Amino acid sequence: MKRLLRTFSLAFLLASPFATAADVSMAGGALHVSVPDTWVPIMQSEGETETQVFQVPGSNGADATLARVSITLQQVPNLNGFQQFSGNMRSRASGLTEYAAGKATSPTENVYTAKEGxxxxxxxxxxxxxxxxxxxxRCIRPTSDARWNASFDKGCADVAARMPS
Known part of the structure; x- marks a missing residue:
């Protein structure tokens, strides 16, 4: 009976969507980064540009399902390719509905608000x-309660700190 219970517990753990959320591997293993266990993977794409998207639960607001984090990567030949990639992503952002630039603290950041619906x-x-x-x-959250925002922002900052540089 104990063996059966152990086997069932292990199978449940392996089937859980949270079991694989802690370690993100992209680009055939070229990028490994840990994310909070509570982030739920909701989309993954592969190809020339690869993306993984996570929904971040926790806010009590009706719009909490909009809180999400994405990691996008693309192989580039050099630093100029990196600058072109980030420039293209920033250009897309500026085209969002009611885009309003915020204050970034470094040249490798882009802070803004926009409307989704x-x-x-x-x-x-x-x-x-x-x-x-x-x-x-890319960390996206509705402007909801301050305590939840602080927790969300901390999760994003922790992932950023674990990114390779």
Missing amino acids: KVKLDYFERYFYSGGYAIQL
Whole structure:
């Protein structure tokens, strides 16, 4: 009975979507980064540009499902390719509905607000160049309660700190 219970527990753990969320591997293993266990993977794309998107639960607001984090990477030949990648991503952002630039603290950040449907969202993007890859970490959250915002922002900052550079 104990063996059966152990086997069942292990199978449940392996089937859980949270079990694989802690370690993100992209570009055939060229990028490994840890994310909070509570982030739920909701999309992954592969190809020339690869993206993984996570929904971040926790806010009590009706628009909490809009809180998400994405990691996008593209192989680039050099630093000029990285600058072109980040420039293209920033250009797309500026085309969003009701885009309003915020105050970035470094040249590798892009901070802004925009609307998605009827909801105003805060965007915080960080750009990294590592091992021939241009990487964007994009954190998007509704402007909801301050305590939850602080927790969300801390999770994003922790992931950014673990990005290769």
